[in-house]
Amino acid sequence: MNDAAAALAEQGGDPGLVPRPFEVVGTRRELDDVVTLELAPLDGQALTFLPGQFTMLYLPGIGEIPISISGDPARPERLVQTIRSVGAVSEACCALQPGARIGVRGPYGRGWPLEAALGRHLIVLAGGLGLAPTRPIVTWALENRSKLAGLHLLYGARTPDAVLYPTQLLGWAGAEAANVMVTVDRHSDQWSGRVGVVSDLVPELPFDPALGTAMVCGPEVMMRFSLQALEGWGMAPAQMYVSMERNMKCGIGWCGHCQLGPHLLCRDGPVLAAPQVSDLIGVWEL
Amino acid sequence: MEIKGLAEVLAAQPLFAGLSTETMSFLESCAKNEVFEAGVFLFKAGGQADRFFLLREGDVALELQIPGRARLTVQSVHPGHVVGASWMLPPYSWRFDARALTAVRATSIDATCLRRKCDDNPALGYEVFKRFLPILADRLQAARVQLVDLYAPPGEIGRAG
Numbered sequence: 001m002n003d004a005a006a007a008l009a010e011q012g013g014d015p016g017l018v019p020r021p022f023e024v025v026g027t028r029r030e031l032d033d034v035v036t037l038e039l040a041p042l043d044g045q046a047l048t049f050l051p052g053q054f055t056m057l058y059l060p061g062i063g064e065i066p067i068s069i070s071g072d073p074a075r076p077e078r079l080v081q082t083i084r085s086v087g088a089v090s091e092a093c094c095a096l097q098p099g100a101r102i103g104v105r106g107p108y109g110r111g112w113p114l115e116a117a118l119g120r121h122l123i124v125l126a127g128g129l130g131l132a133p134t135r136p137i138v139t140w141a142l143e144n145r146s147k148l149a150g151l152h153l154l155y156g157a158r159t160p161d162a163v164l165y166p167t168q169l170l171g172w173a174g175a176e177a178a179n180v181m182v183t184v185d186r187h188s189d190q191w192s193g194r195v196g197v198v199s200d201l202v203p204e205l206p207f208d209p210a211l212g213t214a215m216v217c218g219p220e221v222m223m224r225f226s227l228q229a230l231e232g233w234g235m236a237p238a239q240m241y242v243s244m245e246r247n248m249k250c251g252i253g254w255c256g257h258c259q260l261g262p263h264l265l266c267r268d269g270p271v272l273a274a275p276q277v278s279d280l281i282g283v284w285e286l
Numbered sequence: 287m288e289i290k291g292l293a294e295v296l297a298a299q300p301l302f303a304g305l306s307t308e309t310m311s312f313l314e315s316c317a318k319n320e321v322f323e324a325g326v327f328l329f330k331a332g333g334q335a336d337r338f339f340l341l342r343e344g345d346v347a348l349e350l351q352i353p354g355r356a357r358l359t360v361q362s363v364h365p366g367h368v369v370g371a372s373w374m375l376p377p378y379s380w381r382f383d384a385r386a387l388t389a390v391r392a393t394s395i396d397a398t399c400l401r402r403k404c405d406d407n408p409a410l411g412y413e414v415f416k417r418f419l420p421i422l423a424d425r426l427q428a429a430r431v432q433l434v435d436l437y438a439p440p441g442e443i444g445r446a447g
Contacts, residue, residue, distance in 0.1 A: 156437075196432070
């Protein structure tokens with residue numbers, strides 16, 4: 001806890017609301033509009049996290065945004081966050097250079113229930129930028145491969161140019177430890193891989209659906225179709241988990257900005273079991 | 287490489303699971319194994335849809351040629367999948383090109399032969415169409431989902447964050 005947080009805590013405030021200062025120690029442009037930042041805590045205190053949790057990134061005078069952690073949970077001394085430039089704060093985050101300072105709150109939320117996959121086939125089903133919040137699952141799974149019956153990464157992107165972490169995907173695909181399937185919605189001349197929607201990959205999984213646990217992340221409409229595909233394949237909804245996204249502000253369940261039905265996603269989520277959202281996902285008003 | 291007889295290949299197809307011995311024998315009489323090198327077309331748009339393929343090995347692209355533009359892959363098809371559904375509906379002509387992306391081994395079924403048998407035996411015809419309908423429905427759904435543009439950047443539908 002830094003000095004400001006300690007002072008606030010002494011006054012009865014919540015230290016979780018005070019950003020900790022971090023320094024940008026590395027940047028990597030992943031796509032035209034996507035950048036990965038590698039951050040180091042200036043107070044020297046590693047930010048330990050569970051796969052699926054998020055932080056609030058704060059740039060003074062600009063604003064604060066929720067971003068999923070995409071790094072290795074076994075390396076908490078480096079906070080890795082992959083950000084798409086879609087607004088003022090994210091655009092400014094993507095423009096940061098090594099040496100820049102940034103405020104970080106968190107980690108927040110409930111992560112992926114990795115224990116639910118022990119002894120089972122773990123299916124990571126990601127679409128678009130949804131690979132960022134699921135990358136820590138894959139990292140964890142590869143490090144704990146002997147505890148799983150199988151590891152299957154199904155990833156879909158809009159175009160070949162929009163495939164996130166392509167080098168890492170190739171590495172995972174080359175490793176016998178993981179079954180990696182990548183597809184794009186629209187092909188280009190340079191693409192010799194699969195063309196089609198990611199949910200179409202589900203029936204090709206080579207095991208009994210009863211033996212699998214699925215963790216799904218991507219645009220909400222993609223998750224809706226993916227859950228339908230998993231259920232159609234024969235998987236029980238109780239074995240499916242999704243990471244939901246809403247407009248998180250406080251990160252600790254106070255403000256209500258991220259409410260989805262009975263759930264405050266920053267506190268109760270972002271990862272929820274499919275039965276918790278099956279009546280909510282796809283509801284236009286929510 | 288393991289060599290399998292036609293009867294064994296057909297019996298292993300989920301598409302044909304539960305069909306009678308007589309029907310399987312008939313299908314076997316309409317079937318043959320085919321091999322395509324990478325880059326070779328299984329069929330081309332406009333051609334007579336006189337067969338369909340059960341893909342055993344390799345990958346196939348369903349493509350559309352648009353004058354003045356590069357060849358467009360609308361979907362790729364992989365082992366275990368059926369290639370070709372135009373044989374079911376008049377005018378029985380292919381709507382897309384099917385090109386082998388890699389070396390392909392497939393079992394083809396003579397569609398003219400199967401259609402005739404289905405006409406003669408409506409119960410069989412109903413059974414065959416029931417088995418193909420989910421494939422058609424899945425492909426229709428997949429095409430619609432592709433149209434949704436699942437991964438459109440948020441900037442294209444409203445600024446945020």
